[in-house]
Amino acid sequence: MFGAHGEFDICSQPPTMYLKLVGSFNNEGITLLTNGVVQELSTHPKGTVKFVVVNLEEFELLTLDSLDSLETYFASVKERGYQRVDYLFANIIAKNMFEKVWKNSEVEVNFYKDSESYLQQHPDDEYIKTYW
Numbered sequence: 001m002f003g004a005h006g007e008f009d010i011c012s013q014p015p016t017m018y019l020k021l022v023g024s025f026n027n028e029g030i031t032l033l034t035n036g037v038v039q040e041l042s043t044h045p046k047g048t049v050k051f052v053v054v055n056l057e058e059f060e061l062l063t064l065d066s067l068d069s070l071e072t073y074f075a076s077v078k079e080r081g082y083q084r085v086d087y088l089f090a091n092i093i094a095k096n097m098f099e100k101v102w103k104n105s106e107v108e109v110n111f112y113k114d115s116e117s118y119l120q121q122h123p124d125d126e127y128i129k130t131y132w
Contacts, residue, residue, distance in 0.1 A: 005029035010040045014048040021059040050083045057089035084108040088118050
């Protein structure tokens, strides 16, 4: 069922920020997500968050009106100095969309079928072990 905006959870433990996206996102949802990320980042010294892990297990889709907002959001993310973004549970549509968003960026982007495959590459990520 299509939600009004999409839902998200954010947690940051520098150098990593964790995002969980749930449902369908429209323009307002992307704006709320962007504001939430900015607010979360403001709780840490600038430049201390270098990695982002995004759980897409319950993510459904984006509406057409949200695509421009998403591209603006990712442009600002690139400026924040992120070095790597890891997507968990990305389906083929989400993978294609996020590959296009990060194209021509210096940010390393990885896709994992689930949290177990992510942990094979990042075995010390206690947050993923405990909460996802």
